[in-house]
Amino acid sequence: LKIEAVAIxxxxxxxxxxxxxxxxQLGCTFCLTGKMGFSRNLSTGEIVxxxxxxxxxxxxxxxxxxxxxxxxxxxxxxxDNVIKALRIITHPLALDFSPRRVTVSTAGLTDKLARLGRExxxxxxxxxxxxxxxxxxxxxxxxxxxxxxxxMDALRSYPLAKRRRITVEYVLIKGLNDSEKMAKRLIGLLHxxxxxxxxxxxxxxxxxxxERPGDDAVAAFREKLLAARLTAMVRESRGSQIxxxxxxxxxxxxxxx
Numbered sequence: 001l002k003i004e005a006v007a008i009x010x011x012x013x014x015x016x017x018x019x020x021x022x023x024x025q026l027g028c029t030f031c032l033t034g035k036m037g038f039s040r041n042l043s044t045g046e047i048v049x050x051x052x053x054x055x056x057x058x059x060x061x062x063x064x065x066x067x068x069x070x071x072x073x074x075x076x077x078x079x080d081n082v083i084k085a086l087r088i089i090t091h092p093l094a095l096d097f098s099p100r101r102v103t104v105s106t107a108g109l110t111d112k113l114a115r116l117g118r119e120x121x122x123x124x125x126x127x128x129x130x131x132x133x134x135x136x137x138x139x140x141x142x143x144x145x146x147x148x149x150x151x152m153d154a155l156r157s158y159p160l161a162k163r164r165r166i167t168v169e170y171v172l173i174k175g176l177n178d179s180e181k182m183a184k185r186l187i188g189l190l191h192x193x194x195x196x197x198x199x200x201x202x203x204x205x206x207x208x209x210x211e212r213p214g215d216d217a218v219a220a221f222r223e224k225l226l227a228a229r230l231t232a233m234v235r236e237s238r239g240s241q242i243x244x245x246x247x248x249x250x251x252x253x254x255x256x257x
Contacts, residue, residue: 041077106127
């Protein structure tokens with residue numbers, strides 16, 4: 001199976017979204033990658049090569065400024081290779097990216113978070129998507145093994161550098177997690193944590209059993225968070241027309257990468 005990495009231009013910034021696995025075994029209901037199943041972990045070299053090949057392809061046009069581990073797979077399920085790749089990506093004698101410009105996103109493998117924080121200086125993002133166990137388990141089966149109580153404890157003890165915050169990713173799904181009640185629960189859940197919230201309106205697809213909320217619902221949810229003095233931004237996904245937007249990474253053929 002192929003893997004995918006996506007270059008995301010935004011003004012002077014160009015973020016490269018890299019994969020850590022071929023497929024994914026977590027089965028989140030809002031993500032196409034999980035529907036393709038899991039094949040294997042990527043090696044350290046295969047992870048780093050995504051950055052090298054992107055830099056080569058963009059040479060003379062754009063410079064990769066940021067890297068996010070938000071592509072195919074769960075980075076913490078391939079933690080040994082991800083940590084090694086992070087060291088190469090950020091080493092001054094290798095790819096020399098600032099750790100502040102590299103972010104690792106996880107669905108919340110609680111028992112591996114502490115090691116990530118100890119052994120790397122990368123930024124942390126957590127795919128949360130619901131403020132209670134019942135709702136989160138419906139869309140993220142991993143929550144049954146790693147429920148919110150343990151995840152929140154792990155985030156409170158995570159070794160954050162000064163002026164750093166954890167990014168909370170929250171995919172907004174119509175009628176499921178986008179209500180005022182859910183916003184209030186999220187505010188309570190995040191109380192006391194150094195976080196910023198990225199609200200991501202669902203990218204719809206015929207194979208995803210959910211709908212995108214309307215713009216008014218998205219704006220109202222954000223306003224609730226802002227009123228509680230949380231930093232909250234709406235992340236408008238790009239690339240949906242070519243299957244490259246958040247949650248839509250699923251190669252169409254089965255050639256070996």
